[in-house]
Amino acid sequence: MSFRNFKMVDYVVYGRGAFNQLDEILAPRRKGEAPMIFFVDQYFEHNSTFLARVPLRGKDKVVIIDVTHEPKTTYVDQLRDELTAEFGTVSGIIGIGGGSVMDMAKAVSLMMTNPGSSADYQGWDLVKQAGVYKAGIPTISGTGAEVSRTTVLTGPVRKLGMNSDFTPFDQIVLDPELISTVPAQQRFYTAMDCFIHCVESLTGTYLNTFSQSYGEKAQDLCEEIFLHQSAWSPESDEKLMMASYAGGMSIAYSQVGVAHAVSYGLSYLLGTKHGIGNCIVFDKLEEFYPEGVVKFKKMVDLHRIEIPQxxxxxxSDADFEKMMDVSMGLAPLWENALGKNWQEQMTRERLRALYERL
Structure with missing residues (x-):
């Protein structure tokens, strides 16, 4: 039997105020005059106090990342081309923000050293060269993008990540202070990404004790925060940051399932953001995840969250066909959810009916 030998993040620093160590962490990674490029979430675009904390040296540059839409391969290629034209090479890419910004940082890092378009690398183990140094600093928690071996991209043909051993960050900085200002609705949608992928992992056919250990802890933390309390606290930030990390670790050695497979189709066609897309789908998945959906609905009620209907x-029929094409292309997700004969269970008719309920 062959076991997956998967790559993890090289270095992790955790704690309140850890962001203040960033200059010290990056110093030995600098290569001559080549700058560090800081990708910063547009949420902070007009926050001069926060931007002043970014440790710029020499030719370093802050690039505000537009997160109106989820990352597109065209955007990745454009940023790579702009940085190459301006600097030739860079010392590293630092992603500061939510999952979209961290995914952009991972993708552009890889494209600084790999030829062609990022669309050429959508799939499993297609990346052949290590990227430039990359660090991830989450300012919202739930996606697990800080630890995953993928960077989810919408390309001309599909929505699919650059899944490879070269994708994980070299360094992550987990500072709970950075997620304390996230608006409640957005925080919920992103946190539910973590809860949902734990449910999918823990009930999936790919489950093993490694994934189960991380997944159960992440799910427990989500339930502590969202089922057993209605008021937010600094401790909630710490628990959610670790739930995101553990949830990401859980799916590193397993896989997600129906909610993610269906929400990718929504995202591709309608541009639905990942967190809210998963919530919209999971809300209707009692037949697949009965216990998880009951808990989810309780959390929604307790925290007075609106799930779009x-x-x-x-x-049009063509729209539904496109969403189904994108969703059906995610075979590992369906196999994890339904087993090796998933195509017999999830027919296009059944999937169409599910999309029509959303």
Missing amino acids: GITKGL
């Missing part, structure tokens, strides 16, 4: 009303 009827988002696929009025779509």
Whole structure:
């Protein structure tokens, strides 16, 4: 039997105020005059106090990342081309923000050293060269992007990550202070990404004790925060940051399932953000995840969250076909959820009916 030998993040620093060590962490990674490029979430674009904390030296540059849409291969290629034209080479890419910004940092890092378009690398183990140094600093928690071996991209044909051993960050900085200002609704949607992928991992056919150990802890933390309390506290930030980390570790050695497979189709066609897309889908998945959906609905009620309804009303047959094509292309997710004969269970008719309920 052959076991997956997977790459993890090289270095992790955790704690309140850990962001203040960034200059010290990056210093030995600098290569001559080549700058560090800081990708910063547009949420902070007008926050001069926060931007002043970014440790710029020499030719270092802050690039505000537009997160209106989830990362596109065209955006990755454009940033790579701009940085190459301006600097030739860079010492590293530092992603400061949510999952989209961290995914952009990972993708552009890889494209600084690999030829062609990022669309050429959408899939499993297609990346052949290590990227430039890259660090991830989450300012919102839940996606697990800080620890995953993928960077989820929407390309001309598909929504699929650059899944490779070269994708994980060289360094992550986990500072709970950075997630304390996230608006409640957004925090919930992103945290539910973590809860949902734990449910999918823990009920999946790929489950093993490694994944189970991390997944159960992450799910427990999510339930402590969202089922057993309605008020937010600094301790909640710490628990959510670690739930995101552990949840990401859980799916490193297993896989997600139905909610993610279906939400990718929504995202590709409608541009639905990942966290809210998963919530919209999971809300209707009692037949696949009965216990998880009951808990999810309790969390939604307790925290007075609105889950959008009827988002696929009025779509054309061609629209539904495109969403189904994207979703059906994610074979490992379906196999984890339903087993090796998943195509017999998840027919296009059944998937179409599911999309129509959203």
